[in-house]
Amino acid sequence: MxxxxxxxxxxxxxxxxxxxxxxxxxxxxxxxxxxxxxxxxxxxxxxxxxxxxxxxxxxxxxxxxxxxxxxxxxxxxxxxxxxxxxxxxxxxxxxxYETLRDAKNSEGKPKYFDIEESYSADHAAQPQEQRAAEPQDKATALKKYLPVSYRRAFNFTSPRIRNGVTDDSYHCAMRDQQPPVPVPKSDKISWGKVYAHLxxxxxxxxxxxxxxxxxxxxxxxxxxxxxxxxxx
Structure with a gap:
């Protein structure tokens, strides 16, 4: 299916x-x-x-x-x-598309785009950094800290949903997050970016x-x- x-x-x-x-x-x-x-x-x-x-x-x-x-x-x-x-x-x-892929300048370098075929989504050797991230588990969601001013504005008792928090769990999540994995700089692009330019x-x-x-x-x-x- x-x-x-x-x-x-x-x-x-x-x-x-x-x-x-x-x-x-x-x-x-x-x-x-x-x-x-x-x-x-x-x-x-x-x-x-x-x-x-x-x-x-x-x-x-x-x-x-x-x-x-x-x-x-x-x-x-x-x-x-x-x-x-x-x-x-x-x-x-x-x-x-043939011109955008094959045209060279006077130095023999790509004139328009340096298209890397392995970056294509259906290519068996597509590098991991070029692949879309795996979808997050549906249980994963954003959390929102409810400040004191908000809680004092009405008869607040407790958050209605688990994503609204009043403790330091929001701060802990921000503190413990991992830095993004750096992507190596390159002039090569995928066909998807060619479509975006067009x-x-x-x-x-x-x-x-x-x-x-x-x-x-x-x-x-x-x-x-x-x-x-x-x-x-």
Whole structure:
């Protein structure tokens, strides 16, 4: 069964505006996790546990329009309508990532980014310092010291939750914390950071396959109810 660790992409929708003709302009962000966009993707959802490289894939976006905010689109039966969004695919995606990876300056050094392939999340030799931290146990939580001024402001008897403390346990936790493990300085970066740089420039994000724009024609009934949502 698939779980969160099998996630390879992040998909987000950002509605922009509705014009007088009832057309909804929506932006899609389709972002790979920290993986190489030029290599086949290891995934439990693909044929033979592989899918096309991000740079050559052509995602299809289906927009579910829901007029009833009490329903959960795609999960519970709802008054939803599905529309396939028409988007423009860039023909420069692979070229952009190849250039960012391979281009050299006059000294033979990386011109744009010194991309380290082993930093990719799906690389078997990914260094430990490049990996996401393991999730904390759900019993671990922040503690908040309740100062005397707070306790005197009303008829305080005791904290309602165990995370609120009145003794020195909060101070002890701050005193006993371990310093973070230093990460060696390096000019090498991961593909994930390359995506982060591209997202700062909307035009580059479009040309590199991270940002898509589409219009969805809404029906008159969609606008009359005054509340609803879209699901991608």
């Amino acid at each position: 698939a779980n969160a660790k099998d996630t390879r992409f992040t998909l987000m929708a950002f509605p922009q505006e509705i014009d007088p003709e009832g057309k909804l302009l929506v932006h899609f962000l389709f972002i790979p996790r920290n993986i190489n966009p030029l290599k086949p993707i290891s995934t439990v959802f693909g044929n033979g546990n592989q899918a096309l490289p991000f740079a050559v894939a052509r995602p299809v976006f289906q927009v579910k329009i829901v007029n009833n905010p009490d329903e959960f689109p795609g999960k519970l039966p709802a008054e939803e309508r599905t529309v396939t969004a028409s988007v423009v695919y860039s023909n420069q995606i692979a070229r952009i 997202l700062r420039q909307p035009l580059m994000a479009q040309k590199s396959g991270l940002l898509y724009k589409a219009t969805v024609q809404l029906e008159p009934e969609d606008l009359k109810r005054g509340a609803g949502c879209i699901s991608i």
